[in-house]
Amino acid sequence: MPPLDDCTAPRKPVLPLFAPSPHTDPGATPSAKLTSPALRLIGEQPDILDERELVTLLLSGSRPLDEAEALADTLLAVFRDPSRILAASPGRLRSIPGIDNDAIVAIKAAESLAIRHSAARLPDTVNPMLNDYKAVIEHCRSLIAHKPHEELHILYLDIRNRPIAFELHRTGTVNNVRAHPRDIVMRSLELNATALVLVHNHPSQVAEPSRDDVALTNEIKTGAACLGIKLLDHIIITGSGHLSFAAAGLI
Numbered sequence: 251m252p253p254l255d256d257c258t259a260p261r262k263p264v265l266p267l268f269a270p271s272p273h274t275d276p277g278a279t280p281s282a283k284l285t286s287p288a289l290r291l292i293g294e295q296p297d298i299l300d301e302r303e304l305v306t307l308l309l310s311g312s313r314p315l316d317e318a319e320a321l322a323d324t325l326l327a328v329f330r331d332p333s334r335i336l337a338a339s340p341g342r343l344r345s346i347p348g349i350d351n352d353a354i355v356a357i358k359a360a361e362s363l364a365i366r367h368s369a370a371r372l373p374d375t376v377n378p379m380l381n382d383y384k385a386v387i388e389h390c391r392s393l394i395a396h397k398p399h400e401e402l403h404i405l406y407l408d409i410r411n412r413p414i415a416f417e418l419h420r421t422g423t424v425n426n427v428r429a430h431p432r433d434i435v436m437r438s439l440e441l442n443a444t445a446l447v448l449v450h451n452h453p454s455q456v457a458e459p460s461r462d463d464v465a466l467t468n469e470i471k472t473g474a475a476c477l478g479i480k481l482l483d484h485i486i487i488t489g490s491g492h493l494s495f496a497a498a499g500l501i
Contacts, residue, residue: 312352336361337396368392375411378483378496394451395489400427402450406443431470448484457493
């Protein structure tokens with residue numbers, strides 16, 4: 251279908267991603283002669299692709315390959331990291347020269363798929379002291395590690411510590427997010443949750459908890475305990491690491 255934002259402007263011919271090498275046997279399977287990043291990707295060798303090649307492939311569906319490469323270079327120059335590209339808002343992406351709705355749809359679809367993939371790997375039961383807790387950390391990272399503002403998410407758990415819901419509670423600023431302990435406890439009651447995990451990000455990329463972080467954690471822990479709801483952990487997420495209150499002995 252034509253791009254969402256331009257149905258009339260002429261397009262340059264789209265160069266094929268799977269152009270065969272002049273020395274390739276026409277009868278050979280694609281994986282027999284990997285001649286492009288696309289073929290290496292479907293040839294089960296994605297790890298050998300660099301970031302520029304992967305971003306180029308993401309953008310190449312409806313545009314010439316040289317144009318996709320130029321856009322990939324622009325995005326990497328602006329955001330410096332592919333994860334930041336995926337986490338960027340549609341409005342921020344739209345401000346980048348050359349980025350149209352086709353590109354934005356591809357980028358946000360890739361982000362959504364990555365988040366859903368990490369959510370599917372959440373353990374059946376959540377326990378901060380078990381090895382499979384790292385899957386919880388990775389899902390949190392896929393959600394908010396590279397957001398330009400703070401977000402507070404709540405993982406609600408049943409009596410066996412099985413996930414019931416993972417919900418956004420509040421969106422904040424670059425260095426603060428306001429939480430409402432009463433609303434968190436009320437939502438726990440609505441879901442019949444008996445345990446909670448708080449998760450928020452630090453765009454500063456410093457995982458050290460602030461005084462407000464510690465105070466909020468204690469306030470929610472105390473309020474929830476009055477109704478038989480246990481606060482299992484509060485996780486601070488950054489692009490390169492995290493801090494678990496439970497593991498640090500702060501809860």
